[in-house]
Amino acid sequence: MPIATVNPANGETLMTYDALGAEEIERKLATAEDTFRTYRTTSFAERARLMHRAADLLDADQDAIGRVMTTEMGKPVKQARAEAAKCAKSMRWYADHAAGLLADELPADSDVKDSGASRVLVRYRPLGPVLAVMPWNFPLWQVIRFAAPALMAGNVGLLKHASNVPQTALYLEDLFRRAGFPEGCFQTLLIGSGAVEDILRDPRVRAATLTGSEPAGRAVASVAGDEIKKTVLELGGSDPYVVMPSADVDRAARTAVTARVQNNGQSCIAAKRFIVHTDVFDAFAEGFTAGMAALKVGDPLDEDTDVGPLSSEQGRRDLEELVDDAVENGASVLCGGERPEGFGERGWYYAPTVLADITPEMRVHQEETFGPVATLYRAADLDEAVTLANDSPFGLSSNVWTRDESEIDRFVRDLEAGAVYVNGMTASHAAFPFGGVKRSGYGRELAEHGIREFCNITTVWHGA
Numbered sequence: 332m333p334i335a336t337v338n339p340a341n342g343e344t345l346m347t348y349d350a351l352g353a354e355e356i357e358r359k360l361a362t363a364e365d366t367f368r369t370y371r372t373t374s375f376a377e378r379a380r381l382m383h384r385a386a387d388l389l390d391a392d393q394d395a396i397g398r399v400m401t402t403e404m405g406k407p408v409k410q411a412r413a414e415a416a417k418c419a420k421s422m423r424w425y426a427d428h429a430a431g432l433l434a435d436e437l438p439a440d441s442d443v444k445d446s447g448a449s450r451v452l453v454r455y456r457p458l459g460p461v462l463a464v465m466p467w468n469f470p471l472w473q474v475i476r477f478a479a480p481a482l483m484a485g486n487v488g489l490l491k492h493a494s495n496v497p498q499t500a501l502y503l504e505d506l507f508r509r510a511g512f513p514e515g516c517f518q519t520l521l522i523g524s525g526a527v528e529d530i531l532r533d534p535r536v537r538a539a540t541l542t543g544s545e546p547a548g549r550a551v552a553s554v555a556g557d558e559i560k561k562t563v564l565e566l567g568g569s570d571p572y573v574v575m576p577s578a579d580v581d582r583a584a585r586t587a588v589t590a591r592v593q594n595n596g597q598s599c600i601a602a603k604r605f606i607v608h609t610d611v612f613d614a615f616a617e618g619f620t621a622g623m624a625a626l627k628v629g630d631p632l633d634e635d636t637d638v639g640p641l642s643s644e645q646g647r648r649d650l651e652e653l654v655d656d657a658v659e660n661g662a663s664v665l666c667g668g669e670r671p672e673g674f675g676e677r678g679w680y681y682a683p684t685v686l687a688d689i690t691p692e693m694r695v696h697q698e699e700t701f702g703p704v705a706t707l708y709r710a711a712d713l714d715e716a717v718t719l720a721n722d723s724p725f726g727l728s729s730n731v732w733t734r735d736e737s738e739i740d741r742f743v744r745d746l747e748a749g750a751v752y753v754n755g756m757t758a759s760h761a762a763f764p765f766g767g768v769k770r771s772g773y774g775r776e777l778a779e780h781g782i783r784e785f786c787n788i789t790t791v792w793h794g795a
């Protein structure tokens with residue numbers, strides 16, 4: 332895939348870039364390693380000062396970088412600005428909390444004595460240059476949620492971003508440079524995916540984090556495994572959204588629309604499978620379908636657009652194939668199910684779609700729908716709702732709507748997912764761990780769990 336900005340709203344190629352050659356890659360790796368040697372010794376206070384400065388710069392750039400993101404991958408511009416604002420806020424959170432999250436830990440006195448020591452402490456030391464392989468769907472946020480904790484921990488970052496968001500990738504490198512981070516703390520590598528293996532095998536790269544598809548995760552994790560390097564993987568999701576009779580069904584239906592179509596439906600934690608108790612199925616289906624059908628599909632640069640185009644022609648083709656397969660196998664189309672009218676051949680739009688009467692043979696039952704397409708299931712009772720929710724190879728997050736405490740306990744106990752959101756929709760936050768189980772990956776981003784993933788957790792033992 333060429334490294335280029337291609338506007339998904341009209342298919343126009345706006346910018347193309349040459350991939351870095353071997354010498355440039357070598358120079359960047361050497362810079363990362365050199366910088367790490369000194370940067371690792373800087374204080375939390377100094378790193379926090381730089382991170383705050385980067386957050387201020389990003390806040391000032393919200394409009395400009397928002398338009399760049401929209402032009403590169405098609406998200407509605409108001410959502411792009413909100414993404415930039417969330418990044419700045421999260422950068423400040425890490426600036427303010429990293430010292431506490433990574434403070435030395437003191438084991439219990441009885442254990443220290445039992446080990447024969449006079450004193451023991453556990454220190455979180457940085458690992459070194461970390462390679463981040465990142466996707467286009469949240470082109471700023473996916474990177475910042477790696478970079479902010481990693482840089483605050485004293486690591487340095489090398490970014491291989493998705494090939495369709497090169498301007499955003501270069502913006503990020505420039506942002507950290509303008510903030511005053513030493514040259515080499517955060518570098519963008521404009522490379523194709525074929526160049527990743529050699530970089531990952533380079534001894535100067537200590538670890539890798541990847542957010543993206545299952546095949547990409549498998550490829551990076553197998554090379555890293557071969558090199559005995561730590562990885563964190565955040566892969567796909569097909570999150571369930573369960574609605575039980577005691578829920579506020581109107582609110583659940585309204586929230587379901589946003590939960591499904593945020594980011595044009597291209598979010599790993601978007602709710603994708605809507606599992607509704609039979610007693611409230613009709614009311615939910617009616618409200619949800621009406622909400623989906625009423626969304627304004629259009630140019631993502633327009634302020635009032637709710638749903639823009641998919642990021643690529645291939646992405647739309649993949650989604651269409653899933654819908655067509657479901658319909659051929661008996662699914663009912665409650666709304667959408669086709670390209671929206673009025674765009675002709677221009678842009679990679681797809682109408683917000685609700686499919687019902689889903690059966691296990693349909694591809695949509697097992698695969699991730701990366702676009703504004705929802706599947707609707709009827710559950711006879713709590714047991715069936717839990718079984719349906721877990722009947723997926725993925726386990727990223729989950730959403731449940733109920734006011735019944737015993738049902739909440741059951742969902743929290745039994746749902747196979749990295750998060751359970753009760754009476755609300757999943758949204759990532761700097762302070763809460765983020766990641767999945769099953770084929771959604773492993774390890775955690777964000778919070779103390781995320782910042783510690785790329786640390787050398789060092790036991791310091793003093794004899795009596």
Ligand SMILES: O=CCCC(=O)O
Pocket residue numbers: 468469472597598599600758759
């Ligand atoms: O695509 C997955 C990440 C979405 C988010 O963190 O909001």
